[in-house]
Amino acid sequence: MIIDRRFIDPNPFDAEQGDPIALVPADLTHLPARTARRPSRRLAVPGTAAGAVRWHTWGLDVAVDEWRTQRAEGTWSRRWRPEKDVRAAEVERLNGVLSVRASPSLLRHWAVYVAMMGDDVYEGMSYTELDGPRWELCRSDGEVQTFHDYxxxxxxxxxxxxxxxxxxxxxxxxxxxxxxxxxxxxxxxxxxxxxxxxxxx
Known part of the structure; x- marks a missing residue:
């Protein structure tokens, strides 16, 4: 799945246009650099959409509520277990496309991390890292940031x-x-x- 430039603002630091984002399920496929070049060129200038896929996040609200409850009870650290499958997980820029690739289970964890960013805000900013367990890191790490005055x-x-x-x-x-x-x-x-x-x- 690719999020093209119609939905991506310039960044809040130097107004450089953001790259298209490819969300890649690692158990199904991968995105070689030579393949990334084609969508990058095609999406260089926003145009009309040839089609659309609605991305449903069934269960995300339930998962977020569960993590918040466990954290409030102080039981999160005891119940949480590291992901077993972090193979081929990576966040990297490939020929003008930002590739976010991981197993479905790790992508679900990342989705919860991002959804909970508003819980921990410091001076109007929050961030979360996209990586595997600290003892078994992804090949490349990414980060999501939010700003109240974005x-x-x-x-x-x-x-x-x-x-x-x-x-x-x-x-x-x-x-x-x-x-x-x-x-x-x-x-x-x-x-x-x-x-x-x-x-x-």
């Missing part, structure tokens, strides 16, 4: 990105642009805070 961050990063080429002599390469955009974000935020509020006439 839309504001994206807006600031977009303004910073538009302003950098006009004020800096850059080649436009991402590795060169990113630090300039990051440093400009603070200036944009400061200007927004100092902007006087308009009053109705």
């Amino acid at each position: 839309h504001r961050r994206v807006s600031v990063a977009r303004i910073s990105r538009r302003g950098v080429p006009a004020t800096e002599n850059t080649s436009g390469e991402p590795a060169e642009l990113r630090p300039l955009i990051w440093s400009r974000n603070d200036t944009v935020r400061s200007r927004r805070r100092q902007r006087p509020l308009s009053t109705p006439a």
Whole structure:
């Protein structure tokens, strides 16, 4: 299953467009880098959908409630057991596609981790890692982050990105642009805070 760019915003740090995301069940298939190149090119520019698959998450609410109850009772650590099947689990970028691949059981655990992120928020931000048990890690690890002020961050990063080429002599390469955009974000935020509020006439 691929989540294409129609559903993916620019990131909240430097407004770079996010990659399509491929969710790959490891027990059924894999996504070679050469194969990932084709959907990456096809999805480079958002277009009309040829079809859609509705992703149902039957049982997710029940699983989240169960984990929350166990954590509240202090029994989670005693009942939890590490996943047996973390073979071929990986989170990596393949030719412009972010591949999230794991066994169905591990994907279910990751879904619960992501669903519970709102339970532990620090200064408006929460995150969770996508990996296997610490003693049997995935080949590559990923992370999901959320921000309470996500839309504001994206807006600031977009303004910073538009302003950098006009004020800096850059080649436009991402590795060169990113630090300039990051440093400009603070200036944009400061200007927004100092902007006087308009009053109705």
